[in-house]
Amino acid sequence: MNKVAHLAGLNAETLFRKGSQEAQCARDWGELAGWWHDLGKFAPEWQAYLRRKAEGESGSVDHSTAGAQQAVRAQSLLGHLLAYGIAGHHAGLPDAEGTPACLRERLHRGLSFRESDIPLELLRMPVPLLPPFLLNALREREDAFSAGFYARMLFSCLVDADFLATESFMSPGLHEQRNAVQAGVLNKIEQLVTARIAGFPSPVPGDVVNAMRAEVVADCARAAVGPTGIYTLTVPTGGGKTLSSLLFALRHALANGQLRVIYVVPFTSIIEQNAEVLREIVRPLASDTFTPLIEHHSSLDPDKDTPMARLAAENWDAPLVITTAVQFYESLFAARTSRARKVHNIANAVVVLDEAQTLPVDYLHPCLRVLQELGDHYNTTSVLCTATQPAIRYDAAAFPIGLRGCREIISDTCKLFAALKRVEIQELGELDDAELTQRLCSHRQVLCIVNRRRHAQELFRLLEADEAHFHLSALMCPEHRTQILKRVRARLERGLPVRLISTQLIEAGVDVDFPVVYRALAGLDSIAQAAGRCNRNGKLDTLGKVFVFRPQDQAAERYFRETAQVTSQLLGLHEDLLGEDAIRHYFDLYYYQQKNRWDSRNILAPENLRLCRDKPELPFHFNFRTIGENFRLIDDGQVSVIIEHGEKAEALVAELRNEHIPLSRRLLRALQRYTVQIRPAELNANWHCFEHLRDDEFHVLISPELHYSCETGLCLDETASERLLIY
Numbered sequence: 001m002n003k004v005a006h007l008a009g010l011n012a013e014t015l016f017r018k019g020s021q022e023a024q025c026a027r028d029w030g031e032l033a034g035w036w037h038d039l040g041k042f043a044p045e046w047q048a049y050l051r052r053k054a055e056g057e058s059g060s061v062d063h064s065t066a067g068a069q070q071a072v073r074a075q076s077l078l079g080h081l082l083a084y085g086i087a088g089h090h091a092g093l094p095d096a097e098g099t100p101a102c103l104r105e106r107l108h109r110g111l112s113f114r115e116s117d118i119p120l121e122l123l124r125m126p127v128p129l130l131p132p133f134l135l136n137a138l139r140e141r142e143d144a145f146s147a148g149f150y151a152r153m154l155f156s157c158l159v160d161a162d163f164l165a166t167e168s169f170m171s172p173g174l175h176e177q178r179n180a181v182q183a184g185v186l187n188k189i190e191q192l193v194t195a196r197i198a199g200f201p202s203p204v205p206g207d208v209v210n211a212m213r214a215e216v217v218a219d220c221a222r223a224a225v226g227p228t229g230i231y232t233l234t235v236p237t238g239g240g241k242t243l244s245s246l247l248f249a250l251r252h253a254l255a256n257g258q259l260r261v262i263y264v265v266p267f268t269s270i271i272e273q274n275a276e277v278l279r280e281i282v283r284p285l286a287s288d289t290f291t292p293l294i295e296h297h298s299s300l301d302p303d304k305d306t307p308m309a310r311l312a313a314e315n316w317d318a319p320l321v322i323t324t325a326v327q328f329y330e331s332l333f334a335a336r337t338s339r340a341r342k343v344h345n346i347a348n349a350v351v352v353l354d355e356a357q358t359l360p361v362d363y364l365h366p367c368l369r370v371l372q373e374l375g376d377h378y379n380t381t382s383v384l385c386t387a388t389q390p391a392i393r394y395d396a397a398a399f400p401i402g403l404r405g406c407r408e409i410i411s412d413t414c415k416l417f418a419a420l421k422r423v424e425i426q427e428l429g430e431l432d433d434a435e436l437t438q439r440l441c442s443h444r445q446v447l448c449i450v451n452r453r454r455h456a457q458e459l460f461r462l463l464e465a466d467e468a469h470f471h472l473s474a475l476m477c478p479e480h481r482t483q484i485l486k487r488v489r490a491r492l493e494r495g496l497p498v499r500l501i502s503t504q505l506i507e508a509g510v511d512v513d514f515p516v517v518y519r520a521l522a523g524l525d526s527i528a529q530a531a532g533r534c535n536r537n538g539k540l541d542t543l544g545k546v547f548v549f550r551p552q553d554q555a556a557e558r559y560f561r562e563t564a565q566v567t568s569q570l571l572g573l574h575e576d577l578l579g580e581d582a583i584r585h586y587f588d589l590y591y592y593q594q595k596n597r598w599d600s601r602n603i604l605a606p607e608n609l610r611l612c613r614d615k616p617e618l619p620f621h622f623n624f625r626t627i628g629e630n631f632r633l634i635d636d637g638q639v640s641v642i643i644e645h646g647e648k649a650e651a652l653v654a655e656l657r658n659e660h661i662p663l664s665r666r667l668l669r670a671l672q673r674y675t676v677q678i679r680p681a682e683l684n685a686n687w688h689c690f691e692h693l694r695d696d697e698f699h700v701l702i703s704p705e706l707h708y709s710c711e712t713g714l715c716l717d718e719t720a721s722e723r724l725l726i727y
Contacts (some may be wrong), residue, residue, distance in 0.1 A: 003168070005034030007161035015153055015347040017257050017379045026154075028128035033158045035122060037086045040066035042117045058101055064089055065106045072107055075127035080620045081147065082127070085155030089162055093155055093335040093624035104618055133377045144609040148622045151374050156343040160315050163341060168660065178317070180289040185319045185623065189292060190250040191282050197243055209538035212419045213240035213312040216410065220244045223409040224251035228258070230371065232356075233409045234389040236420040237532025241354070241385050242274055248409060249350040252381055260349045263322040266267065266358040267505070271295075274324050274354070282320060296323040300328035316342040325358065326633045332370050333603065335628030347378035357525040357587075359392070360633060365599040367403045368392060373401055377517050383409075388525040388578075391587040398592050414580065419430065419495070422697075423544040425527070425577045430550040437462040439547075440518065441501040445492065448501045448518040451560040455520075455553040457712045460501045468497035474505055476713035477643045479673040481505075488512065504560075513537050515544055515576045520551040523563025524570065524586040528578050541718075543552060548577075566590045638677040641690060642700045643708055649674040653700055656693055663694070671698075676714045686716045 012030025016022035040046055040063030049061040068087035080103075087106050088094050095102045115123060130138070134150050137143035168175040177435055184190075197217055203210035216235055223231065224247070233248070235241045249261040263278070265271050275295050282292040296313045328351075329487060334340045351374070359367050374380035384392075384406075394402035410416055415529040431439070440446050450456050453473040460471040470488055472481055488683055489512060491498040498514075504522070506512065507529035513536040519527050527548060535544030568590045574582035597656035602608060608623040615621075645651045652670050655661050683690070683699060689707055701714070 002035055003165040004037065004158070004161045005031045007164055008034035008158045009662070011157035011161055011344050014259060014345060015378055016131070017348070022377075025129055025131040029154055030157045030161075032125055033082055033085060033154055034161060034644075035125060036067035036070050036082070037089050037119055037158055037162065038063060038067065039070055039122065040064060042066075042119075043114070064091075065109065065178045065637060068103070069107060070123065071127065074125070074129045076616060077619050078127050080618070081151045082154065084151050084622060084624065085158050086402065086618075088155065088335070088337075089159050090337065092337055093152070093340070093622075093628070095098065095623040095625045096618060098620040098623075099625075107617075110230060112188075112344075122536060131377075138611070140703065142611050144606075144611050144620070144622075145369060146373060146377070147611070147620055148609050149333075149370070150251060151620070151622065152340070153325075153344055153347065154380075156340050159337040160341040160344060161662070163314070163337075175617045179291055179294075181319065182285075182290055182315065185285065185290075185292060186250055186253055186259075188285055189282055189319060190247070190254060192284065193243065193247050195251060195343040196281055197247065201354065204555050207538075208419055209238070209422070212416055213244075214245045215416065216240050217247060219410050220248035222411075223407070225255050226252070226407060228256050228379055229375045230403050230406045231381060231409055232382045232389055232406055233383055233385040234416075235385070235387060235410065236417055237387045237529060238422075238536045239420055242277055245352045245354075245383055245385050245444055246278070249352050249381075250385060253350045256379065256381070258348050258350055258379060258381070260316070260319050260345065262316070262328070262346065262349050262351045263320070264325055264328045264351060264353050265322070265448055266325045266355045271322065271324060272283065274640060278320060278322060279354070282357070284405040288342075291318060293320045293322065294318040296321065296327055314338075314341065316345040325353070329363070329367055329370070330628070330631055331635060333366065333631040335625045339628075347374065347380055350383065354385050356386045357388050357390045359390065361591065361594050361597045362600040363603070363633060364392075364597075366603040366631065368401055368403055375405070386525075386597070388528045388583045388586075390525075390591065391584055398588075401598055417580065420538075421543070422538050422540075423531045423546045425531065425546045425548060426449065427571055427577075428547050428549040430552070432552040433459055433462055436518070436549065436551075436585065440501075443516045444497050445514055445528075446499050446516040446518065447506070447512070447533055449504060449506060450500075450501070450520040450551060450553070451504065451522055451564075452553060453503055455551065456501050456503050457715070458553070460712055463499065463501075466497075466499075468499055470498065470500045470504040474503060475676055475715075477645055477649075477674045477676055480643075480645050480710075480713065485510065485512070502598045503527075511536070513539070515540055517544070518547045518549060520553075521548060521564045522560050522569060523590070524567050524577065524583060526560070526563065526565065528583075531578060563590065603627055604632055618623060639671075639680055639683055639699070640677055640713070641683065642671055642698060643674050643676060643714065644700065644704055645674055645708070656698060656700070659694065678714070678716070683718060689716065706718070 009027045009031035015026050043063070043066065046061050046063050049059065052059065064087055068083035071082040071086060073079070084093055084103060087103055091101065094106070096294035097104045112500055134146055135145040164175070171540065216239055220233070230283070233241060233243070235244055246261070252258070253261060265274055278293055286294045294313045296316065318595060331339050331343055333510065334344065371382045375382055391399070392402050393406050394400070394404045412484045436448070440448055441463065448459065450459065453475045456471060456473045457475065460469065463469045468491070470484055472484055476484070488498055488500055492513060504526060505528060510533070512533050514534055517530050517534040519530040531546045531555060534546050566586060569589060570577065570585055571581055574585065576582060599605065608627055610621045612619050612621050642653060644653050652667065652674065658673070689702055691702050692699055
């Protein structure tokens, strides 16, 4: 059999539960896509092009349109579901109409092959039956999203198969480095996680926190045998969600025949801590030919990256994957081949969505819709983990885009939250910076979290110079932040004075424990995360203190500005600002009352996804390319600048300066540990402060001693510029 057809069929079969009717149907679709995707290569024009190419000539010949045309000739309706993926298997999924490269234009060109050029058995292959769920979706609901998502899945199966087949032929040495996934490996990982949890000491009398963590583990173990679908795991911050959710995911996957666990975190700033926990657990299973864990995120330390892991990250071919929400959701709506080839491996998996409350309002409908589709039809389970569970369940009147069939894993959330109540919240009203710093200095150990990087720097400068004073923000490179956190933790553990001013990057996934926390007014979910850094382990004799204040600095990014306004409406209305009633009220205001923003980029709008019964020449109108361009959880509105922070950074920049050394993944990954993100306008205004390398692609700060503080990081503001001129 054609190797691409074979691999595409195998990929498609694993979209569904093994042995199911859907799995067999999908295998037939995948194989057919593989057989037809390169029909254009039978044409004499392609053969002549190959001869010219062998002689050193450049140019190109379209070979993908032929297969798309054949799919529609073979079945005028359903053939279009294949045609999108076949036409786009090199350039990416096309739009239905509107551009010279759209599917309509390509289907209506003159026939790009002659039947006499192609083996007759290929042309006589029938288009298979649809999987039963999709047939029902089209007949009963005219569900354009389901049809488009199936076409997207077939595209992913095809392009991954094409990449792998080409690699095995053109680069066999590289292909041999691919991950050799072992049979039964999920069971081995589950045993390691179970052993890790069992190794924790039993809670002593009065140790409420660890007793409740044990109950969370027990609830996760009980719920794991349930059916696939949508689950919620509502646990207060510090309640042990990471290992408990992993235990649930592994046992659930084993019970339901799922192939991998995908752990999704919202921010790159917190991924390293979670990844280190997972790496440590699965390390005994790693070998020269197999890696049980792959990390797909921009903060990956190159010293922990391997060629095998890099290859596996291309298509998520591993039993355990950790990635970011941006990578996860944007891949599910991507048109580019490199981004989409992993999507078929999201099916038939358990997806753990950490800090699920960070779903953005402007993409809420498409994010929920794709989770529902995966859960309903692709043997995929999504676990929404959070301390502040957003109100995203279906409600016909108030929230028709909500998730149906959600199951809560925790047997008694009220009991759990009451037992793990470790802080009390006090609202202080507006505080100017002088009052705030005075209050901070009155505490021996205190954390203050504000909404802007510049504000954090300004507050830190108001504090007197002291070895107990620390600053943390994204104006510091990741390596610098790691060093600061290490020093902060050491002082906390030794009982020494420590006063830390930080931005929100410390809120999720950073394991620190302060007796007192100040939080600038923000979303209720952010306040809950801040509270999770206060009395985290329940060691205080009294409740920890969390003070919420309105900052003198009112400027903030749109997200914090909007969520703070919602929280301000709740102040004084609820006795416990972190209680379930307050959280439900918050998300009611933040999600339910913003219906006009649920899909502000029109990802699911009829102009991008619709069925056209009155247009037999284009019955499925899918603007895949437009959707991929519009689905951007984070706008590419910042640029990276490189800071020579320490000897390792200086050595890396020396490599970068030497243009005889080619850019490598290792070098680029390593440099990420020494980068800071700034706005393009800020870079342009301070262009003279940077050395611009490799055709201005990389920007290295020329004088870190002038523009980068060992305390507060990058400083390019006007005040700093004036100070530099004086000195």
